[in-house]
Amino acid sequence: MKTDSAMSVPALKKSNAEVKTDSVISVHALTKNYADVEAVKGIDFQVQAGEVFGLLGPNGAGKTSTVEILEGLRPRSGGQAAVLGFDPDRQKQQLKDRIGVCLQATNLPAKIRVQEALDLFGSFYTRSVSSEKLLQRLQLWEKRAAYYETLSGGQKQRLALALALVNDPQVLFLDEPTTGLDPQIRLEIHSLIQEMRAEKRTVVLTTHYIEEAERLCDRVAIMDEGKIVAMGTPAELQQKSRSQSRIQIVCAEPIVQSWPQWADAIETTLDREGRTLTVYSARPARTLFEIMRWLDQQNMQIEDVHLKKPTLEDVFVELTGKALRD
Amino acid sequence: MKTYLALIKIDMKLALRMRSVIFFNYLFPLMFFFIFALLFRARTNPGAMIQVLSMVIPLGVVGNGLFGAGMRSIQEREMGILRRYKVTPITPGPLLVASMVTALFVFMPYILVVLSIAHFYYHMAWPANWLSILIFISLGLVAFRSLGMVIASTANNMQEGQILIQLCYFPMIFLSGATIPIDLESFPQILRTISNFIPSTYLVRGIREMMFTGKSILDEWELVLILMVAAAVGLTVGFKLFRWEKEEKIRPSAKLWVAAVILPFLIWGVVKYVKGEPAPRHSQRNQNSGPTQAKQFFSARHESGS
Numbered sequence: 001m002k003t004d005s006a007m008s009v010p011a012l013k014k015s016n017a018e019v020k021t022d023s024v025i026s027v028h029a030l031t032k033n034y035a036d037v038e039a040v041k042g043i044d045f046q047v048q049a050g051e052v053f054g055l056l057g058p059n060g061a062g063k064t065s066t067v068e069i070l071e072g073l074r075p076r077s078g079g080q081a082a083v084l085g086f087d088p089d090r091q092k093q094q095l096k097d098r099i100g101v102c103l104q105a106t107n108l109p110a111k112i113r114v115q116e117a118l119d120l121f122g123s124f125y126t127r128s129v130s131s132e133k134l135l136q137r138l139q140l141w142e143k144r145a146a147y148y149e150t151l152s153g154g155q156k157q158r159l160a161l162a163l164a165l166v167n168d169p170q171v172l173f174l175d176e177p178t179t180g181l182d183p184q185i186r187l188e189i190h191s192l193i194q195e196m197r198a199e200k201r202t203v204v205l206t207t208h209y210i211e212e213a214e215r216l217c218d219r220v221a222i223m224d225e226g227k228i229v230a231m232g233t234p235a236e237l238q239q240k241s242r243s244q245s246r247i248q249i250v251c252a253e254p255i256v257q258s259w260p261q262w263a264d265a266i267e268t269t270l271d272r273e274g275r276t277l278t279v280y281s282a283r284p285a286r287t288l289f290e291i292m293r294w295l296d297q298q299n300m301q302i303e304d305v306h307l308k309k310p311t312l313e314d315v316f317v318e319l320t321g322k323a324l325r326d
Numbered sequence: 327m328k329t330y331l332a333l334i335k336i337d338m339k340l341a342l343r344m345r346s347v348i349f350f351n352y353l354f355p356l357m358f359f360f361i362f363a364l365l366f367r368a369r370t371n372p373g374a375m376i377q378v379l380s381m382v383i384p385l386g387v388v389g390n391g392l393f394g395a396g397m398r399s400i401q402e403r404e405m406g407i408l409r410r411y412k413v414t415p416i417t418p419g420p421l422l423v424a425s426m427v428t429a430l431f432v433f434m435p436y437i438l439v440v441l442s443i444a445h446f447y448y449h450m451a452w453p454a455n456w457l458s459i460l461i462f463i464s465l466g467l468v469a470f471r472s473l474g475m476v477i478a479s480t481a482n483n484m485q486e487g488q489i490l491i492q493l494c495y496f497p498m499i500f501l502s503g504a505t506i507p508i509d510l511e512s513f514p515q516i517l518r519t520i521s522n523f524i525p526s527t528y529l530v531r532g533i534r535e536m537m538f539t540g541k542s543i544l545d546e547w548e549l550v551l552i553l554m555v556a557a558a559v560g561l562t563v564g565f566k567l568f569r570w571e572k573e574e575k576i577r578p579s580a581k582l583w584v585a586a587v588i589l590p591f592l593i594w595g596v597v598k599y600v601k602g603e604p605a606p607r608h609s610q611r612n613q614n615s616g617p618t619q620a621k622q623f624f625s626a627r628h629e630s631g632s
Contacts, residue, residue, distance in 0.1 A: 071413055072413075073412060073413060092415075093415045093417075094415075096413060096414055096415040097415040101413040103409065103410065103413065105406055106406075106410055107405050107406040107407050107409075107410065108407060108410065109340055109402070109407060111339075111340050111343040111344060112336065112339075112340060116336055116339070119332065120332050120333070120336050121414060123328045123329050123331075123332035123333075124329055124332075124411075124414040124415055124416045125414070125415060126415075163410070
């Protein structure tokens, strides 16, 4: 599948000559300005066939601008971009015929029925999947005759995803597909995205949920203020981080005695109650062993032990100096 | 082609599911129909029915064009519905054409309804040139919907759209003869001159002329030509200025494009003014050449002292 998609990529246009052709999506020195605002400040990345690529960042980081340029929705201000070998500015029609898009906010006429919407959108493309199949796959079969206005938030989002799949696209752009949905629906949508990955579709996903990026993406680019500040697999990004693992131990009674300097412990704090000990360490296994030995020597009863490795969130906070959630 | 058919099919379904469409296309103009019929005593004077029809049909056409095409298009843009279409390979063409075809399917039965009521209840003879009349009305609908689309594409938001639509709507219903029969001698000449510059006047006159005199659409070629030019300009400008997203603002000067659609009517108004030719005066013409229905209507009005 990987080779097939790469081979089917048509020759790139002159302006994109330097962009590599073995990627499904290539972006080089991409910029986007709105009046006085520089939303995207020269970013580079490539997405390979069958990859789930995440753009992670807070609101206003330039994620949506980036994907909307790639979807052919708005023109870029500078740099190069190619999706399936098409220039999103100049070959909009051909590009749009082959990609699937789930916008950050989708709206349809209030009185359109679910299946009608799928049939209508299917008619816009040169190839389309049967609406029955999509309805069943996205668990909308029961709702096929319902008006759009009567659907719940989760059902509307599933329909938005069904619409993105209506042309059986090779590349999917999902712009914050789970924002504002309850956890149950988010999990459903996560498993759908995992299915898309299993089908070897290339997916570009923007999100400001760290766990979504960690869970779903093969590679993640962290964006902040129009720039990519880090890029790699979630594991690579965590390794690159200077952050330390956090050990948290809850004791039955308060710790009153002073503790020694445990091996590799960088920072140790005790909560107000004196029962919860938090230790940051670069080599958590060794530190934890030493703490446990000391607690045992002190005859302390332990109620709970937590070991937390650095997350993408820690990486993000470290790189951008800000928290990710709104 | 499948895109056009699918869009027309869905537009038809959506139109029939919306109560407002039924209200504004049927109930609202029918209300005026019966009020005018009462005012003009159409039950006792079949000629008066023609006058009534020449008023309520344009009223429907103008309303459908400005509110139906204009307002709906702005609404769909504001609600982000058009934005979803923008990420598919379709162009504005199929959307505009489908909306036009749907409007014809939805609106033309109204014409058949009023003609039938006029015939069966008010005893008006069926128009001999009914095909000409239906074509003329369809053409009018296309022209006024094009105008609506241009207004929609030059308005940056709902408020702007509403102001522009009202600015066009009120002169078009009050100064064209569609609500007040300003062609009649009892109204000042200045109103007739002004009416020459109002696009819907041409609808009122065209329908009345054809119904009173039995003329065909070919005899009214000047009116037909103006409507066609307006429709062509409107569709072209509407396509060019079509915007999918409310964020895509248009410069204020773009509103002048509305004038471009009205321009053919304005030019014609100027030509008439320069020639010194007032609006057609049916009372005079028809006393010599019109069918008896017309004579009956106008003589009845003179007798009643209007």
